[in-house]
Amino acid sequence: MLTVQLVQEWMKKTNERMQENKAYLTELDQAIGDSDHGINMSRGFREVVNKLEQSAYDDVSTVLKDVAMTLMSKVGGASGPLYGTAFLKLSTALKGKDIVNKEDLAAGLEAAANGIQHRGKSTTGEKTMVDVWVPVVLWWKGQDEINAEGLEKVAKEAMESTKSMEATKGRASYLQAKSVGHIDPGSTSSYYIFKSLAEVLV
Amino acid sequence: MLTVQLVQEWMKKTNERMQENKAYLTELDQAIGDSDHGINMSRGFREVVNKLEQSAYDDVSTVLKDVAMTLMSKVGGASGPLYGTAFLKLSTALKGKDIVNKEDLAAGLEAAANGIQHRGKSTTGEKTMVDVWVPVVLWWKGQDEINAEGLEKVAKEAMESTKSMEATKGRASYLQAKSVGHIDPGSTSSYYIFKSLAEVLV
Amino acid sequence: MKKIINNPSNVMEDMVKGMTLANEEQWIQVEGTNVICRKELSANKVGLVSGGGSGHEPAHAGYVGKGMLDAAVVGEVFTSPTPDQILEAIKSVDQGNGVLLIVKNYTGDVLNFEMAGELAESEGIRVEQVIVNDDIAVKDSDFTIGRRGIAGTVFVHKIAGAKAEQGASLEEVKAAAEKAIEQVRSMGMALTPCTVPDAGKPSFHLAEDEMEIGIGIHGEVGTERKKITSAKDIAVELTNNILEDLSLSAGDEVAVMVNGMGATPEMELYIVNGHVNELLKEKQIDIHQTYVGEFMTSLEMAGFSITLLKVDAELKQLLAYPSEAIAFRA
Amino acid sequence: MKKIINNPSNVMEDMVKGMTLANEEQWIQVEGTNVICRKELSANKVGLVSGGGSGHEPAHAGYVGKGMLDAAVVGEVFTSPTPDQILEAIKSVDQGNGVLLIVKNYTGDVLNFEMAGELAESEGIRVEQVIVNDDIAVKDSDFTIGRRGIAGTVFVHKIAGAKAEQGASLEEVKAAAEKAIEQVRSMGMALTPCTVPDAGKPSFHLAEDEMEIGIGIHGEVGTERKKITSAKDIAVELTNNILEDLSLSAGDEVAVMVNGMGATPEMELYIVNGHVNELLKEKQIDIHQTYVGEFMTSLEMAGFSITLLKVDAELKQLLAYPSEAIAFRA
Numbered sequence A, B: 001m002l003t004v005q006l007v008q009e010w011m012k013k014t015n016e017r018m019q020e021n022k023a024y025l026t027e028l029d030q031a032i033g034d035s036d037h038g039i040n041m042s043r044g045f046r047e048v049v050n051k052l053e054q055s056a057y058d059d060v061s062t063v064l065k066d067v068a069m070t071l072m073s074k075v076g077g078a079s080g081p082l083y084g085t086a087f088l089k090l091s092t093a094l095k096g097k098d099i100v101n102k103e104d105l106a107a108g109l110e111a112a113a114n115g116i117q118h119r120g121k122s123t124t125g126e127k128t129m130v131d132v133w134v135p136v137v138l139w140w141k142g143q144d145e146i147n148a149e150g151l152e153k154v155a156k157e158a159m160e161s162t163k164s165m166e167a168t169k170g171r172a173s174y175l176q177a178k179s180v181g182h183i184d185p186g187s188t189s190s191y192y193i194f195k196s197l198a199e200v201l202v
Numbered sequence C, D: 001m002k003k004i005i006n007n008p009s010n011v012m013e014d015m016v017k018g019m020t021l022a023n024e025e026q027w028i029q030v031e032g033t034n035v036i037c038r039k040e041l042s043a044n045k046v047g048l049v050s051g052g053g054s055g056h057e058p059a060h061a062g063y064v065g066k067g068m069l070d071a072a073v074v075g076e077v078f079t080s081p082t083p084d085q086i087l088e089a090i091k092s093v094d095q096g097n098g099v100l101l102i103v104k105n106y107t108g109d110v111l112n113f114e115m116a117g118e119l120a121e122s123e124g125i126r127v128e129q130v131i132v133n134d135d136i137a138v139k140d141s142d143f144t145i146g147r148r149g150i151a152g153t154v155f156v157h158k159i160a161g162a163k164a165e166q167g168a169s170l171e172e173v174k175a176a177a178e179k180a181i182e183q184v185r186s187m188g189m190a191l192t193p194c195t196v197p198d199a200g201k202p203s204f205h206l207a208e209d210e211m212e213i214g215i216g217i218h219g220e221v222g223t224e225r226k227k228i229t230s231a232k233d234i235a236v237e238l239t240n241n242i243l244e245d246l247s248l249s250a251g252d253e254v255a256v257m258v259n260g261m262g263a264t265p266e267m268e269l270y271i272v273n274g275h276v277n278e279l280l281k282e283k284q285i286d287i288h289q290t291y292v293g294e295f296m297t298s299l300e301m302a303g304f305s306i307t308l309l310k311v312d313a314e315l316k317q318l319l320a321y322p323s324e325a326i327a328f329r330a
């Protein structure tokens, strides 16, 4: 079950993780990208938390829309529009829901994952955040009830699976075969998002 | 006694020393100058030797004039015009001499040392090549006969004396007190010139 | 990391401020944004907007001026600017004749400019977009995201800028830009990596005797690591790759750009230019014009790129058309 | 040492060649010399010659063009050119109205240009010489060789160049140059040393957290070694020193130059400019014009210098006068 307060918690925890792992995410991006993913995430989620603290919300959809718009206007790069789109689709899918249950969230996360793929013209196996979002959604849809522990585990495995992939989307694709052997930075920030979600879900 | 052939020998030996010590002279100039003295000397004296090999000479003055003109047009920097002037004055002082004896050389080297000081508006104690040329000339004038071994020794001591001086001329002067503790590069190349002269003098 | 900065997280804002102050006659910073815009637009012109991450200076703000861009959107270091900022730039330069966006081919830039274009169109502004992809170090195929945009972008700015200044329509300006994109190719190399200020560490490590061939402009490693060879060998290798990719042959005419990556002494760029010039003459390719300097950099990376633009009468005329942009006067 | 060169002993010749080839419309290399000269001189003008060691690019050849220098003499790296080369430059530009030599204050430069002047006069050419000494890091006293010439030299080129182009006499051009010299002051700093190619080793060593204040343009150590502080603190320190030395006060008007030493990203130069601008405004000193970029470098040294030129109506008019020199367009 997700509520306004839980979304706020979710974003706070996500932000803490992004701040703690700013250097690590940047290191991952140094290996196969342009050394800014940790910087982008830390800037973006700090602004999200700032924004949410300044406002009062009545429903989950509205707070998620602010998350989306903040990421869109503060992150930049590839991850900004992609995460912006993801949260916007999630927000739209949850419009009008007072209480968000497992099924609602399944539909919302699926819309988000599709949004990323549509925006990024990407699919699974390309060594991007899609390789976390899609398996997580598939697994979630197959569960009978909310399974927080499982969520964290599935997201983590999905993230780790990017290590052996060869990138065909994003900057890492310039490296072709040399991209193999490194975890994708965007998959790692996506893992943090799901890990934080798992912690707040009840 | 100095002859055309001995001047050619002198220049050959000087050149060998400049080539061997190119890195060392440059290091000295790195400490208190602009890292080019060894490069300048190696370029200049290589050209001198090339020039002398291509021509036939009848008298000492003419060969020294070619030394002067070559240094003037190939060295540049501060040392180029100064050494150029020195050898030009030496050449002029020896004009018309078939055989150059100790006294002639005394007069010639004195003219050269004065030429350097005049061109450089410098005097002794300023941590420049003048601090080698002037003591060498003074000592030489005081000798009864040619004393090759003594020449080398005096020049060497003079060079070493620049270590404790504070520069007031040349680039080293920018360093003021920080110039103390380093041997002056131009004094070192001057020492090589006199050391080589000592080896050819008979 | 040795840098002359204040807070590493604020380098972009600090820079945009100091930049605008350096050119108050020509530029304004659009309030509340990191958009640098011409103070006075030429009347009734198609608007021209470019931009991207910072760290590539003088790109893109240095190309804002009469005869080139109308506005440049400055992103965080190596990070594409966001749609809202790009939208502000579009709104600042639109005079009812539409706006052309010149975008370097990176996922981030393409996505953010695309979204900004959609937002602008929803506000009734006509927007077109061209994507520059001149870097032949990256293979262009259906299975990749295509070649990157690097220094050749500057030629596209110049060509489109001149065309727009001459009063052409949005379609005509776009066509001229696309023609330039068709005919421009680049390739780069590096002796050293660079350090994103807020990352604090260099993007890769190279030994004293190593260089990277085929680098981009974001501190990425290149396509090949090699022992350093002579300026001549490197210049010939890069130029030959470009000649082949562009299928240039005797009698063709080109504009040449030798671009420093940020820390390369001009001396070295000129040495490289000597060899590029020699090789082109040998192949009987006419050199219409040569540009040597820093046009599209990668912070303090040492290295250079070579760009060739195949020119015809139209492109020559557009290249020569007056420009008042501080980083590309004509 | 990582450099894009061929034989380290030939960098200067290789560069002069590549440089001339980059600007064949405007320049020729005087045969058998390392003199870069305007292809077509403006008729009946006083000739203007400058030069010095190489490694300071774009200085001085980049300032050869209509409205600035007529010829630049290029020496070996950090080594003044020789009198015979300077003489060739003088002869190439003299049109019977005399020639002004603009010389940076270093023993080598002064001696070689002086001798060239003497040679030229013995051939019946009128020659005058001005000595630029803008670097306040060096104390000027009767017991020293005086301040060094650094980036302020570029303003002297511009002022003298405009005056000559306007048809002034040798005396008038010299007077304008001397006025600029009177009113220009600079000071520099470095984060890294530089390496003379043929020396192969850096000129000094600095720790990761150290900088040198008061450096020259030949890889010399500076007057003070310090911990690196913020861009703001450094900019304020250098600017304040200059303000004091020039005795500038509220109401005075200046041209500002923030000059990169070779490896400094433009981003950092613009950040510095923001602080210089702020400080001057605070002190109510009017900023007439700002120049940010690489004007007088020291190979691949990282660092910058600040130059202030106090301007009056005459200097402003001369600064604004058209220049076609590739490194200083006006």
Ligand SMILES: Nc1ncnc2c1ncn2[C@@H]1O[C@H](COP(=O)(O)OP(=O)(O)O)[C@@H](O)[C@H]1O
Binding pocket: A029, A033, A034, A036, A037, A040, A076, A077, A078, A079, A080, A082, A116, A117, A119, A120, A121, A122, A127, A128, A129, A130, A169, A170, A171, A184, A185, A186, A187, C078, C079, C080, C107, C108, C109
């Ligand atoms: N086309 C795409 N589709 C989905 N995700 C993508 C795509 N391109 C990049 N990404 C994700 O974005 C991440 C990089 O984000 P970031 O470093 O912030 O942006 P940039 O690549 O512009 O520097 C990658 O690690 C990858 O997960």
Ligand SMILES: Nc1ncnc2c1ncn2[C@@H]1O[C@H](COP(=O)(O)OP(=O)(O)O)[C@@H](O)[C@H]1O
Binding pocket: B029, B033, B034, B036, B037, B040, B076, B077, B078, B079, B080, B082, B116, B117, B119, B120, B121, B122, B127, B128, B129, B130, B169, B170, B171, B184, B185, B186, B187, D078, D079, D080, D107, D108, D109
């Ligand atoms: N005014 C001067 N009088 C005499 N000798 C000088 C003077 N200035 C410099 N020198 C000598 O020249 C040497 C430097 O020569 P060099 O490095 O070749 O030229 P530069 O200083 O122009 O780089 C100094 O070590 C010093 O001995």
Ligand SMILES: [Mg+2]
Binding pocket: A029, A033, A034, A035, A036, A037, A077
């Ligand atoms: Mg990135």
Ligand SMILES: [Mg+2]
Binding pocket: B029, B033, B034, B035, B036, B037, B077
């Ligand atoms: Mg020297």
Ligand SMILES: [Mg+2]
Binding pocket: A034, A036, A077, A078, C053, C077, C078, C079, C080, C108
């Ligand atoms: Mg990025």
Ligand SMILES: [Mg+2]
Binding pocket: B034, B036, B077, B078, D053, D077, D078, D079, D080, D108
């Ligand atoms: Mg020198």
